[in-house]
Amino acid sequence: MYFQHPLLLTPGPTPVPLHIQTEMNLPMVGHRSSDFEAIAKEAFEALKHVFGSHQDVMILSSSGTSALEASMVNLLEPDDHFVVIVSGAFGNRFKQIAETYYTNVHIFDVPWGEAFDTKQVITFIEQLNAPIKAVFTQYCETSTAVLHPVAELGVALKTLDNEIYFVVDGVSCVGAVDVNMERDHIDILVSGSQKAMALPAGISFVACNQRALEQINASTTPKFYLDLAKHYKSLLESSTPYTPNISAFRGVIAYRRYIDAIGFDNVIQHHYQIRDAVRAALKALNFELLVNDTYASPTVTAFIPKDEAELQKIKKELKTQFNITIAGGQGKLKGRILRVGHMGDVSPFTLLSFIAALEILLTQHRNTSFIGQGTKVFTEVLKDVI
Ligand SMILES: Cc1ncc(COP(=O)(O)O)c(C=O)c1O
Structure with a gap:
């Protein structure tokens, strides 16, 4: 594929x-x-x-x-x-x-x-x-x-x-x-x-x-x-x-x-809704998030894989298997976090693809099935705001 x-x-x-x-x-x-x-x-x-x-x-x-x-x-x-x-x-x-x-x-x-x-x-x-x-x-x-x-x-x-x-x-x-x-x-x-x-x-x-x-x-x-x-x-x-x-x-x-x-207020709201769906899905996939909900940016989310091997696998395989580019950490957070951007001309379904790809990679890496766990939560958050 x-x-x-x-x-x-x-x-x-x-x-x-x-x-x-x-x-x-x-x-x-x-x-x-x-x-x-x-x-x-x-x-x-x-x-x-x-x-x-x-x-x-x-x-x-x-x-x-x-x-x-x-x-x-x-x-x-x-x-x-x-x-x-x-x-x-x-x-x-x-x-x-x-x-x-x-x-x-x-x-x-x-x-x-x-x-x-x-x-x-x-x-x-x-x-x-x-x-x-x-x-x-x-x-x-x-x-x-x-x-x-x-x-x-x-x-x-x-x-x-x-x-x-x-x-x-x-x-x-x-x-x-x-x-x-x-x-x-x-x-x-x-x-x-x-x-x-x-x-x-x-x-x-x-x-x-x-x-x-x-x-x-x-x-x-x-x-x-x-x-x-x-x-x-x-x-x-x-x-x-x-x-x-x-x-x-x-x-x-x-x-x-x-x-x-679109209306600027709608554009702002759109960013916050996607943020909430992404955060909920990442939590459902057992990732820790770097930032607590109060100060979470509507444009980027930082999440913490279980260890560096998992981090490297996710970043590399997202790119090689799924053609998805996300970012790693910078400075003292290099090797500790991954960052996914969700800003600009970004559709909820684009982020849904990212969550689905993560489910597959985690299922491979953690030897237990994550299929449907993130995407379900993601779509549940979305259905409440559409
Ligand atoms: C908050 C912030 N400030 C400054 C910069 C620097 O901008 P540029 O790389 O376009 O020079 C960036 C780039 O990522 C940024 O995110």
Whole structure:
């Protein structure tokens, strides 16, 4: 038996739907032409709703990490004190960027697999006794599959000190969560294309509120390509400072049309329903889940095989026998967990195939039958929400 159609179930990149691919295949236009001006204007406006932003969203023709770096070097001065919350590999990424440019970096460590505790973050800041200018965190820490209580922290930071900037890395969840920058007191929200927005990898997004934009215009940390003041000035002229990924801009417009057709609330709900079905099925297959239900991300789930041999078998055989790609762990979770992405253009039946394949592999590996155990629970969760 062979499985011709590959299933890409990594927590990014995610499959790009045909309607987006088709739009991206339209002929190239000059990036200094009125053709591109029209595309850029529509694309910058297109993501406001998904980011819960009052301002148009900047698009960088570079991957998510560039948006992380831009959010830091455009906000902070060389001597500023600031806090970075590290709860996994992408918190570490923020930390590495911070330590490349700055010395007054205060790290708030969270055990991997857990969400930050808002009260503890606030106490940490209070005890630092330093003029904290900003706090940086992931929204979904993709390496652990935790969704942090970002809105709660936004409110708490505002109450603590209304001047602190709150910067959120939403690379692996914007497009699948209800975020509103004003309500949640987020000053800069960044994201990437290859995750919940189902676009190809390689572009990223930066949404800023008015006070962050003012700070960006005043910032003195050295930067060139990632100078957001230049990007925002160009955005106001429906342009970009350098040659953009024109096809991906067209993709953004197609994504927005899809959101409008389905309704963004429905898209968010869809992600949570699939998450619940996947988690229930994995539990029924006797897997431990890394993250408790309260902070489980709607975009990715981390599960723990019985031992490393089982982990290796599942990852390898899913690929070789079933043409299904999932992800392993990163950093200190390498060899301990597997991660399945369920975001973007993902159908419940796609995940059902993954659960069915797991049942077969577990039946082979554990010498007891798991056939029907995960898929039954999966469809039972779905039938209650369809
Ligand atoms: C939460 C998070 N932040 C940042 C990044 C980095 O994005 P990129 O690999 O597009 O540079 C990723 C990528 O997986 C991510 O999941």
